[in-house]
Amino acid sequence: GSVETPAIAPVVNPVINPITAEEILSMGFELLITNAYIIMKHYGKSAEELKVHGILGVNTPIMTDSGAYQLMVYGDIDVDPEGILKYQENIGSDIGVILDIPTRYNTPLEQAKKEVEETIRRARRAVEIRKREDFLLVGPVQGGRYGELVEYAAKALSEIPMDIYAVGGPVQMLSGYKFEDLVDLIMIAKINLPIGRPLHLFGAGHPMVLPLVVALGVDLFDSASYALYAKDGRYMTPWGTRRIETLEYFPCSCPMCSKYTPHDLKEMPKYEVERILAKHNLYIIASELRSIKQ
Numbered sequence: 001g002s003v004e005t006p007a008i009a010p011v012v013n014p015v016i017n018p019i020t021a022e023e024i025l026s027m028g029f030e031l032l033i034t035n036a037y038i039i040m041k042h043y044g045k046s047a048e049e050l051k052v053h054g055i056l057g058v059n060t061p062i063m064t065d066s067g068a069y070q071l072m073v074y075g076d077i078d079v080d081p082e083g084i085l086k087y088q089e090n091i092g093s094d095i096g097v098i099l100d101i102p103t104r105y106n107t108p109l110e111q112a113k114k115e116v117e118e119t120i121r122r123a124r125r126a127v128e129i130r131k132r133e134d135f136l137l138v139g140p141v142q143g144g145r146y147g148e149l150v151e152y153a154a155k156a157l158s159e160i161p162m163d164i165y166a167v168g169g170p171v172q173m174l175s176g177y178k179f180e181d182l183v184d185l186i187m188i189a190k191i192n193l194p195i196g197r198p199l200h201l202f203g204a205g206h207p208m209v210l211p212l213v214v215a216l217g218v219d220l221f222d223s224a225s226y227a228l229y230a231k232d233g234r235y236m237t238p239w240g241t242r243r244i245e246t247l248e249y250f251p252c253s254c255p256m257c258s259k260y261t262p263h264d265l266k267e268m269p270k271y272e273v274e275r276i277l278a279k280h281n282l283y284i285i286a287s288e289l290r291s292i293k294q
Contacts, residue, residue, distance in 0.1 A: 001030070001061040001094075005198060006214045008205055008289055009033040009063055010282060011224035014055055015042050018227055018271075018278040021056040027279075028286045032060060033222040036088045036096070037067025037079060051092035063095035063138075063222070064088045081122045082129060095136045095164065098126045103144035105172040105181075116142050116149055119168075120156045127160060138200060140168035141189040145181050154192035164220070165193045166200035174204060179212070186216045207238045207288035214292050226285060230277035236284045244277070254283035 009031040012021050021032055034056060039047050047055060052062050066084045081099040088096035099122060101115040123139040130137060139162035143150035157165060167189045173182040190199060198219040204210070205223020213221070226236070235242045237251060244265055250257035256279050265273045 226281035
């Protein structure tokens with residue numbers, strides 16, 4: 001398939017998700033991302049027969065992550081870089097991410113250098129072992145808040161023929177509202193990567209930050225925030241996030257907000273509230289992206 005950029009890939013949990021992949025696509029999204037590590041843990045070898053499109057039940061382009069987010073959160077995962085890359089290829093992923101090592105915000109410089117070198121080594125190896133020509137590879141630039149290290153990583157990766165480059169490690173900056181650090185990270189990576197290849201930003205999906213990162217030259221995004229926020233009772237707007245218990249009315253005219261009121265949601269089961277909020281959050285993200293394109 002083809003994807004018009006800028007584009008956001010909503011994260012779809014392959015095991016349980018408040019909204020189906022088909023419902024997400026019906027809202028105007030062209031690309032989805034799911035987690036190959038979770039698929040491996042849940043489906044094992046059977047996923048190589050089912051394929052990722054069969055598991056999600058859609059034929060649109062699908063990107064798979066390697067488990068790097070789990071690595072950042074939990075510190076370790078029981079899979080090797082080559083194994084998870086081959087697994088992504090075998091389950092029919094259209095775009096696969098190498099198992100990089102995300103630079104945490106407070107990682108000491110010397111440790112960050114070692115992790116960046118390992119990520120670059122894994123990127124080189126990924127190009128060598130890839131078998132499918134239609135399997136696009138993503139090479140993440142790491143280095144976090146260390147500008148010189150980000151520059152080094154971007155220049156090294158630019159010499160490796162990846163199909164898509166990415167900016168890794170922005171989640172802690174976003175969650176901590178460290179926008180100056182985020183701008184520096186993106187710009188340093190952008191000016192040192194091949195201009196003709198798409199640039200992906202991991203974990204950026206709030207409508208409040210989309211105009212900023214598109215202006216900085218980012219082409220692709222992914223985010224599970226629509227679902228994570230909904231699970232926590234949080235309602236997205238283009239200017240921030242509100243908890244539904246603080247709202248007297250919904251300042252939105254999407255299908256969900258036109259049908260329900262905050263009072264209605266207080267009377268509903270939690271799983272139904274989660275579905276409604278997740279759909280609203282996606283509508284807001286899709287609307288913001290359409291405005292940016294126009």
